[in-house]
Amino acid sequence: MKRTISYLLYILTIMLMTSCTDTPKNAQKVDKLPTIFPDYVGVTIPVDIAPMNFDYTGGTYDALNIVVKGSKSGEINESGNAIDFDIDEWHNLLKANRGGSLNFTLSVKTDGQWTQYKSFKMYVSKHALDEWGLTYRRIAPGFEIYSKMGLYQRNLSNFDEEPIIENTTVPGACLNCHTSNGTNPSHFTFHVRGSHGATLISINGKREWLKAKSDTLHGSMVYPYWHPSGQYCAYSTNQTHQSFHTVRSERIEVFDQASDIFVYKPSTHELLLDTLVMTDSHYETYPVFSPNGRTLYFCSSVAHPIPGGYKQIRYNICKVAFDPATGKLGQRVDTIFNARQMGKSATHPRPSYDGRYIMFTMTDYGCFPIWHHEADNWLLDLHTGKAQPLTVANSRNTDSYHNWTRNSHWFVFTSRRGDGLYTRLYISSIDDKGRATKPFLLPQRHPAQYYDRLFDSYNTPDFTLRPVELNAREAAKEISSDERVVTKAR
CATH class of the missing domain: 2.60.40 (Immunoglobulin-like)
Known part of the structure; x- marks a missing residue:
């Protein structure tokens, strides 16, 4: 009897499935x-x-x-x-x-x-991502007031997304400039702006909150990049401002009135300063270490009066030697890509982890390409010294902030190609000859519905080897407590 009932239930299930399946005919x-x-x-x-x-x-x-x-x-x-x-x-x-x-x-x-x-x-592709997922910030595209925003992480093998930390836990705060060490979140940092400003340094789960500003710096510790050893982290310190255009085709301009770069040593809480990359005659910004840790790349522009000369601000990509044993820089700065000669500005350099390329964003001027329609991503071949636009991956609208997978075969970047207003995340690959493939929009289970209802922009994306482990409730208490580690200059 039980066998007969089970068989009838099986037949009924098959009939229901068949009746619900509409397959093409003629x-x-x-x-x-x-x-x-x-x-x-x-x-x-x-x-x-x-x-x-x-x-x-x-x-x-x-x-x-x-x-x-x-x-x-x-x-x-x-x-x-x-x-x-x-x-x-x-x-x-x-x-x-x-x-x-x-x-x-x-x-x-x-x-x-x-x-x-x-x-x-x-x-x-024959090349896997070999990463657990992505981290990024989601924020409404406003200019003066921080609404709900936060840092999030997404499992790239499915559609699971979760917050790392949201500013609802610390009202009024802006969470930005996060990065891990070569996609490994055991070394993690991000900056908090607002009345409880601070810079987080998290190493193997141990958190320290640094004072947001130091008397020896122009501004806060932003645009971080870890040394591959984890013993250092490079930062930029900037006096950043924004203004609004009066022409219809342009909306907003973000610019620096001063900027320098330096290296932070977490074990001693020292700011390793060097006049070679902290000059009054130039704006230095966007520091990154080479994969072998022996070179510090950064962007540099001749300083011009702001705001009158903001369209004359054009950055080259430069490098200086770095000694991991002492934390000291070399004796001279070399320009490895001269965008200024082309009447352009090169920003946000990101070396591939295999040491072959540097990807960067090219614009007509300035240091904040996310508001520039002409912004495109370029690839500099460190073996040949030649640079070229990633034509297949670029669009007619803003293409900017990018990061690599550890295996150096994939990159993620932000783009306004969809509607010109919101930045979305796209993923593309680089073949063995340095050619990009057609990028794809970050997959969602119901993409049209998801992106139509999402009123946030994505920015500062990066790959992550595994989920970032951060107790958001404890972190919020620590931010609000205003207990800060004091840094010292060396």
């Missing part, structure tokens, strides 16, 4: 690609990325059917009201087709008639 084939959001046609993806769900945006419909076939093996066939791949099936298909491709065939049912669109491909 589909009319059209020789054009479907209109989808995001535009994932022809993108290259890593084997460990979340399902690349997309929405059909070509008009109203009754049902969708998607068939995904691997060039090596495997297939997914789903019907329903949305493209929502099962995570396990998706990852199994990607693993089976690593180094190959996936062929997507979308059929759309409207008024009882199926239309089958031209198939398109996604290419599965």
